[in-house]
Amino acid sequence: MIIAAMNEGTIETRVAITPVAVKHYLELGFEVSCEHNAGKAAGFSDEDYQHAGASIIKDSKVLLQKTNVLLCVNEPAPDELKGLQPETMLVSHIDADPGSDLILWCLKHRITVFSMNNIPRISRAQSMDSLSSQANLAGYRAVLAGVNHFNRVIPMMMTAAGMIQPAKILILGAGVAGLQAIATAKRLGAVVYAFDVRTAAKEQVESLGAQFIAVSEGQDAETASGYAKEVTDEYRQLQAQLIDKYAQLADIVICTALIPGKKAPVLVKAATVDKMKPGSVIVDLATARGGNCELSEPEQLIKHQQITLIGYSNMARLVPTTASELYANNLVHLLRLFTITPTKISFNEEDEIIRQSLLCHDGQYMPLHLVKEK
Ligand code: NAD
Numbered sequence: 618m619i620i621a622a623m624n625e626g627t628i629e630t631r632v633a634i635t636p637v638a639v640k641h642y643l644e645l646g647f648e649v650s651c652e653h654n655a656g657k658a659a660g661f662s663d664e665d666y667q668h669a670g671a672s673i674i675k676d677s678k679v680l681l682q683k684t685n686v687l688l689c690v691n692e693p694a695p696d697e698l699k700g701l702q703p704e705t706m707l708v709s710h711i712d713a714d715p716g717s718d719l720i721l722w723c724l725k726h727r728i729t730v731f732s733m734n735n736i737p738r739i740s741r742a743q744s745m746d747s748l749s750s751q752a753n754l755a756g757y758r759a760v761l762a763g764v765n766h767f768n769r770v771i772p773m774m775m776t777a778a779g780m781i782q783p784a785k786i787l788i789l790g791a792g793v794a795g796l797q798a799i800a801t802a803k804r805l806g807a808v809v810y811a812f813d814v815r816t817a818a819k820e821q822v823e824s825l826g827a828q829f830i831a832v833s834e835g836q837d838a839e840t841a842s843g844y845a846k847e848v849t850d851e852y853r854q855l856q857a858q859l860i861d862k863y864a865q866l867a868d869i870v871i872c873t874a875l876i877p878g879k880k881a882p883v884l885v886k887a888a889t890v891d892k893m894k895p896g897s898v899i900v901d902l903a904t905a906r907g908g909n910c911e912l913s914e915p916e917q918l919i920k921h922q923q924i925t926l927i928g929y930s931n932m933a934r935l936v937p938t939t940a941s942e943l944y945a946n947n948l949v950h951l952l953r954l955f956t957i958t959p960t961k962i963s964f965n966e967e968d969e970i971i972r973q974s975l976l977c978h979d980g981q982y983m984p985l986h987l988v989k990e991k
Contacts, residue, residue: 621684630937633688638945639669695722730977750943756797758932772806787867790874791818814838872909885910895923905930
């Protein structure tokens, strides 16, 4: 049984299999193949993979024809998968959209698809939760990006030449990325404020030493699964006023707010940006879903008057070695759920993690079965 990773091109810097992961897959009974230069941008050479026991394949078509399990970071286009044999497994971050070109192609070619986006957030699956492993790094890197484009220092300093006041950093959304952003900003010595619509976030924010800012007591927009839901128009107005006030105090604003399956909430209006202090920086991690700031542009760094707006949606890519190590570990943990023999890979479809993350199998779109069962 062969497990493989592709070279995912010029924009993606991460890789789905690291040399350490190669060793785990060999122990599980796989042979491992990597496309030439698959890990180069993440700092892993072909020689590193070969030393770990993997083979390097130059021609991606040959790699696809031979592999039984293909691991990717991003959702591949159907064109990139030509050559995969029926029954091959594809594991990646894939949208659960039954009408997407990729899903239709995989159903037609009887490819078994697992999506890392759908790993359930239960304790047993924490080691496989790549949305969290990558969001955590994104939160950290977003603060560093903001600080790098800020013309002042962050911590308070008492120097002979004068006293320096600490910078103020406002974090919007206190989920996985936001909490790591708070922790990073605190370590740098900033005064940190954070806002979230889930009241459960208050205790977590305060335990990191930041101040939780709230619209009003007793309002909570948390769903049973722990995510945020959309808020009322009245709440949205109060939220805009609160953020307007704190954004004017802040030197750096880090936006991480998302609502699963929906457009990102607009939290920083253009009029608020206009009132911010010259030299302030906004880092918007939500641009792939429309952005939390009205003025940020996806994947661009722009200036609005004297405010810098950074709209890079995938900050984990800027720490590709660590991000690949964590993602590769997430995948190894998922693959440990499978039974691997020299001729077959099987899995227990009753397992909660398999049930939630399995999108296509035997030419069928599996989430439809979950809906029918409900
Ligand atoms: P996410 O990426 O969907 O959203 C990020 C944050 O944005 C969330 O905290 C959300 O409440 C917030 N948000 C949404 N709308 C907002 C608005 N209008 N204003 C301000 N903030 C807004 O969520 P996430 O970071 O993936 O995690 C969500 C929750 O799930 C957290 O409580 C997290 O601790 C929890 N979680 C649990 C597990 C587990 O148990 N295995 C794993 C990961 C995350």
